[in-house]
Amino acid sequence: MRARLAATALTLIALAGCSGSPSSEQSTPAPQPSATGLAQQPSVKGTVATNKKTPLSLREQPTTSSARLIRIPHKTVITMACKTIGDTVSNGVKASNVWNKVTYKKKTGYVASVFVDGGDSAALSICQEKTSQPSTTATTRPPNVEQAIVKAARSQRGIAEKKNNCNPYGGCMPWSSLFATWAWNKAGNVVPKFSFSGDLYAWGAMHNRAHLGTDGVGPGDLVLFGTAPDTPKTSTGVAIVTEVLADGRLKVIGGDYKGTVAERTVALKGIYGWVDA
Template structure:
């Protein structure tokens, strides 16, 4: 779709909208300023560093990157043997062939066993890397976990963390990543918002229209899921107010993860490219 600009008046503030595709947006929310948040934090005793490593010892299989350190962490990515990555920090967890350390790979937003990440001259604890001061995934309901994880990403701009290629819009990648890290299994794994709609339909999770929206829902903007002209954007609902307005956290909004709103789902064009046409509930609700 060709990019186009249009201005809207919000009270006394004028907002310029740059629409560039299925997930679009150069729109800036007037209600919230993004504050960068990085995860995980690292030991204060060492400056932030990174070490180059190569995926190895897999016997030709892909290496699973997990959202938390350990064998039970939800899968977020698979890396081919020979792939070069940057490690930011390490944490002790499940032993793999005598190596108890798991390495955080920021570009892919997760951890992999150090046994499968070769760093010349070192095996296990690396002297040039800090320890990750990470915490387990948040407790609470699935919806609460989704909201907490999404809030922790506000301000980030590196779409590769969510698995998005350089040439892709990434609002749907962000939703997929958050839901997967909250524990949703068999998660939709495509970048088109319409596929997310149909993924939910097949599981009885998608509701057309804008009634009964809840925190944690994936909220779909446009007129339908048919193509990128009708399915425009997606976000995660993080607040629902008594007057019916909502707030969402959206990936690829002003090229960042941004908290947006409040806005009314049936009049969302004050903040979003289109109104809400459907929403998807997380499974196990």
């Protein structure tokens, strides 16, 4: 890991600060991700599509092993708040790792989208919540991990999504974060599979790897676009740095750029922070 004293100092400031949009990396504390933004997201109606004898399990987390909160009968109309990534589940026709967040009879949890008509709706927002196990993720990095990340990311150049944002790195949803976490994990730099870029910044902050602005950024690091990590409107995407150019700009590679994995040159303006590889 590269020595970045100035960036580490900024991290300490960020972790001590309160939420808000950063105006300068030297003076503004980092905003904290908000889980309350879900109330402002558009909800979508769906219908449980299991069978007459098999109700749908509403689970505490988007995993088949988590606690069942309640069973939802076949053909029940439910309201989905958002979608996220979880265990892969098959309905016998197709398999998906997309889960929907649902409140049913005052219990809030997750249902596998393959059992909901409309569960993969493009109108559903990404759930804006931190991972349930951020502190247990390994933070050690293998030797030469930066080069390995760049190599893994570049191996995917030109790969495109299919209809409705369906991509090979996760479910049918915006996928810049899914691609970034795929490349890091492919290189042995273990990180949870996040579907929302703001959660990547929050995870980095928990492990002293998140920084405001761009001071100290280098190849293999993640840069976050937008103004703050709070919601998809303020944290609009993420890409992997492949090169720091002499003119101060960055070469980055990312997923979901015009529907493909693409490498491009970007200005520093519009980047609110970065996460250390």
